[in-house]
Amino acid sequence: MVILTITEFIGRFHPVLVHLPIGILLLGCFFQLLSSGNRFLTLKPAIPLIYLLGGIGAIFSSITGYLLSQSGDYDGSLVQLHQWMGISVAAISMVVYVLFRIQVKEVYLNVIAVFLILLTALTGHYGGSLTHGSDYISSALKSDGGGKVAIPPVPNVQQAFVYKHMVQPLLQNRCYSCHGSEKQKGKLRLDTKDFILKGGEAGASLVAGNIEESELIKRLLLPPSNEDHMPPKEKPQLTEQEIELLKWWVSEGADFDKKTQDLKQTEKIKSTLLTFQEGAKAATAKKLDLPEKEVSKADAAVIADLKKAGVVVIPVKGNSNYLSASFVTVKASPEVLKLLGGLDKQLVWLNLSNTALSDAQIKSLSSFGALMRINLSRTPITDASADGLVKLKNLQYINLVGTKMTAKGLAKLAGLKELSKVYLYQSGVKKEDQAGLKKLFKKVTLDFGDYTVPILAQDTTEVKPPEAGK
Amino acid sequence: MTRDELNAHRLVKEAQETELRAFTRRHFLKESAMGLGAVAIGSLLASCGLGGKSHNEILYDPAHPLLPKSPPFIGKAKSVIYLHMAGAPSQLELFDFKPELMKMDGQDCPPSLLAGKKFAFITGVPKMLGAQAKFAQHGESRAWVSENLPHFSTMVDEVSFLKACSTDQFNHAPAQLLIHTGSPRLGRPSMGSWATYGLGTENQNLPGFVVLTSGGSFPDAGKSIWGSGFLPSVYQGVQCRSEGDPVLFIKDPHGMSRDLRKASLDAINASNEQEYANYNDPEILSRIAQYEMAYRMQISAPEVMNINDEPQYIHDMYGTQPGKSCFANNVLLARKLVEKGVRFVQLFDWGWDAHGDGPNNSLNIGLKNKCRSTDKPITALLLDLKQRGLLDETLVVWGGEFGRTPMMENRNGVQNPYNGRDHHTEAFTMWMAGGGIKKGYTHGETDEIGYSALSGKVDPFDIQATILNQLGFDHEQFTYPFQGRPFRLTDVAGKVIRDIVA
Structure with missing residues (x-):
């Protein structure tokens, strides 16, 4: 742990103190320039006092600034420049105070005032550069702000230095x-x-x-x-x-x-x-979570009707118009499915698991172009449904667990370009067809399930403690 | 008192009262200048907030507290199954393979590992203890798993290991509270409560947050680790039993018909509604909603909670023991519940505290038996979720509340009779699978004896942040106003472990 010396401690007040002389001296200079006209003549008597106070402030700032520079955290040349300019500001303000008291010509005073404004501004700028970095102001104008990439991508990492x-x-x-x-x-x-x-x-x-x-x-x-x-x-x-x-x-x-x-x-x-x-x-670009294009809001009345029927219809995320629908506690009766028709643009996830769905009803879903995930597990659908499913071009996930879908029906889905996962556990697909299907669906994960966990002797036996002690 | 005196007295009193009235009014305004200003600037600042979404937005609808809601972002996981091995399993006998530690077996612990450290039981200089199990690499990811988990070792390519978990609590109850509620002290809502508060649950006939315990005892932190804290009480975990009736007294008593039950519940609800009209306490609405849910649950819960109607091959897969209360039954139940749309299933299995103070608490006997009773069901759970297409949307989390020391425990300076390890906070292993988590990945590593983290160190807040992230929440924005400030699960800490997110 570094213990600050008393001088360094005092030095750290510099960034606070400097603002006093800046403000006071600028005020003095402005009063000086304003009072050369007749309108603000009354300001005149205040000017020498302002210069004096500003000068004293500048002297204290210079002292604390010098102490701070001794800590060595700052770059030499810029600090030197800032230091001498700061000292000049202090000196000039004291000089201008004296000149004012001995009543030199007003023109000279005005010239010095303008010079002092410029000098103060420049000194302040260098001081700011020391604390915040010289690109502090310009970096705010760059669009990428603070989130810039630390390492720009290299063309070939093995060839790079x-x-x-x-x-x-x-x-x-x-x-x-x-x-x-x-x-x-x-x-x-x-x-x-x-x-x-x-x-x-x-x-x-x-x-x-x-x-x-x-x-x-x-x-x-x-x-x-x-x-x-x-x-x-x-x-x-x-x-x-x-x-x-x-x-x-x-x-x-x-x-x-x-x-x-x-x-x-x-x-x-x-x-x-x-x-x-x-x-x-x-x-590593991933499959899309949602269609890129935003969609119009679904009809609130349709959603309300579906909710009344017990269907869970909610946006897939807070501010999206895309919807998910789940039939987890209701049967998919033809009437309810018809209601669903009002959401054919917005629906992206559909869970019809465990419902008494017919192939004809699946066909009625063929206008749901945005659908990405459909769960049809444990529904009585057959190969005939494939003709409807193949029209859902954006499907990524199809769950056909426990359906009567066979290899013949599934083959029709090979044209679905976005497809990445199909679940076929306990479906009509026979063991001998699995290899052929895998060839047909090269980029798709086909999960046929039927996993077993072997029975090991230790699953049902226990390690017994030794009879006596250890 | 003369009449004049009386009049004068009255006048004075009236004048005083008038003055007092004037004074208090002015006084109030004067005194509240700062306060009103603060209120004004507070609302001004709130309107400057990101996306215009107020931190104090309450998602709670007292009349329908569990209706499903959308997360702010697309959640990769719809449900969570959290498998907590209460007592803290030894990472050094399961996942963290340390050949260097084997070489040091039996030597005195170097003082550098003890200086300035506190342990629950170790005092003086303990001996180092090598792994009490053989290790091998498994799967394409070449992850190390010990012989204690022969089934799970076939699943390493499905999970992401967190090898450098850490915590700052070395006693069971506070450490369990920390990992489940975000605070080692009582009173905060548990992770499952936050999840059901934020997302509701899909199936209105079942609770959204179910808790199942096994191992013969409750976790040390008690029911607070599935409590709802300051969230409305409807979000607390519902503890179910895997033996007999899932919930006690769920069946109508003999002679009570379903209609009579309905009529009596209607009467209770009517009187509660009257109570609500009088007091406006939203907890009364929660109570009404809970009565209604209980009525629906009477039909649906026994159906879902009954594992007997599962086919025999599923029972074989999980290694269940129908009719008994055991971890395997709970795991199978967890899968059934998630399939039916339950949001958060929390399992606790007690008995992993292998200190070495007795045979059932030792690394060579007790720990091996715990592994035998959980290895197969957990493996079956992952495979079963996978083949049903549910692992994509179900996050499975496995872990304890802390880890165990590379040193053999010497309680009060005396060697324990069996091989055991003390509580250890600096490094332990957890894993996550499914729900948008990377497959076959290992995050973080420990030093050559598994004492502390070298890289990829994560703490309970990071794990909570990651779980909320998978459910579609930014853990820093997901808050609930309480006692004048917005509270969040991760309080002021936590970073999503992006490296394990697929």
Whole structure:
């Protein structure tokens, strides 16, 4: 734990104090300029006092600012510039006070006032750059805000230079703002090889080959609630993959020049590294949860009628017009199914399990183009239903458990492009047809069920304690 | 008193009262300037909230508390089956294979592992204890599972292991409360209560949140771990029995016809409605709804809760013991309930606390027997859900309340008579399957003796956040106003374990 010295403690009041002279001096300058006209002549007597107060404030700000700069968290050149400009502001305001008292020509005073406004603004800007980073204001204009990608995707991860293409961009986007050229919190800079190796107040940031001794890794792994955790918990955090990358890079020697393929890789890190490759996202693209196009709201009266009949009809998520319907406690009578017809655009999930559904009723569902999941388990439907089902082009999931559907009917569904899962436990599909169906449905998981759990001797016996003691 | 004096006295009194009236009115306004301002800014700030959805929105409809509702996001899981092994199973005898620990078997525990740590029973310097079971890799995912779970080892490609779970409670009751209610102290709603509060339940003839216990004893934390806390009481777990009547006194008494039952319930409800008109307490509406549900349950519950009408091959698969109360029966029931649209089924199996203080509490006898009684049913559950197409929409969670030490327990400095391990908070294993969870995946790892997490460390809040995520909720937005602030299951912590989400 670093104990603040008293000077450093006083120095930390600088960011608060500076706003006083800024406000007061600007007010003085404006009064000065305004009172040169006749309308605001009455302001004049107040001006010297304002300059004096502003000057005193500026002197105190300069002193606290100097003390703060001694903590060494800030970049040398920018601090120097800010320091001398701040001192100039203090000096000029005292000078202008004296000039006012000895009553020099008003024109000179006005010129100095304009100069003082500009100088104060510029000094303030540099001060702001020191605390928030020089791209603080401009970054707000960029559309991606804080959520920018830490590591831009590399074309081929094995051919990439580990430091240049992955580690450096990661440090740049997650660490430089406090440990870069402008600011060096904890006396640490991470923007060049030499600085990284030099480390900071807490010691070496890297010990090649030893992640446990490397401060950089240690702090990443601390729980976010720990004060020493990096990045600080209110800043964007590193993902698990990014931390894995750094750990692997350090444990393999923290080399600044080698390519990925030149370093030792376990299977695990290989797959982690692949996530930084271009197109990694596209390769894992999942099936849609909902149709891309939004749909008009369903007729509230139809929903109310269905609810009255006991059908569970709810939106699939809070603000969606797409609906799911479940017949878990009702029989699907033809009348109720007819009601369902009013929802043919909105219905995406339909559960008709355990209802006395007929093939003809399935055919009446063929206009439900949005349907993605349909559960027909334990209904008396047969192969004839396949003709209706094949028209539901967006189906991803069909549950045919306990139906009379056979391989012949199922084959008709091969044209459904979105299909990913079909459940056929206890259906009419015979064992000998399973292999053929699997060939027909290459991209679909066909689950024929009939799983058994073997009977082992130990399932029904117990381990007995030895007779006497141990 | 003369007449004048009396009049004067009255005048003074009237003047005082008038002044007092004026004073209190001004006083009130003056004093409440800050308060009213705060109220105003509160509502202003609320309107700046994300998506315009107020944190204090109450999803509770007292007259129809369990009607199904949509989650804010698409939920991958519609139901949850949570298998809690009460007492905390030893990760080192089941999933966390540590050859290094075998080498240290019988040696004194290095002081670095003991410095500054607190244990429930270990005092002094205990001996290290290697795994009391043989391990092998299984499935395409090459996950390590011990010989204690021969059936489950065939299922590793269906589940995501969480190898680096941690908690901060090393006693059973608070640790169980923490993992089920988000707080080690009493009074918070359980996970199942939150789920039924947020989603209702599809089947209005059955409770939305069912609790089944086995192992001969209740979990240490008692019924509070399925309590509804500050949520309306209708969302508390309904404990059912797997032996005899599922709910006590569910059958009408002899001589009571169904019509008479209906008539008497109508009369009770009518008087309750009158009570509600007088007091406006929403709990009365909940009570009316519960009477109505109870009436419907009289028909539907015995039907669903009766495992006898399941075919013999299903009984063989689960290894049930019809007529008895056991874990296997509960697991089969859980599958039946989920199939009928029950939202959350919570199983507790007691007896996993292998300290080594007796044969039934040892790693070589008691733990092995617990494994034998649960291995087959759990495997059957996963396979049965899978073949019915239900595993896609049912999240299955397995775990205890904490883990066990790599050291052999020495109670009060004396070696226990049997091989056992003490409570351990820093690393233990849980797994999840189905409901949009990755298949054949392992998240997190522990150090070479399984003492603490190296990577992928998760805590109970992360697990809760992940379960709510699979049900379609953002755990940070899903709140209930109580005592002046919005409360959530994960309180102020929790991060969804994105790595195990498919």
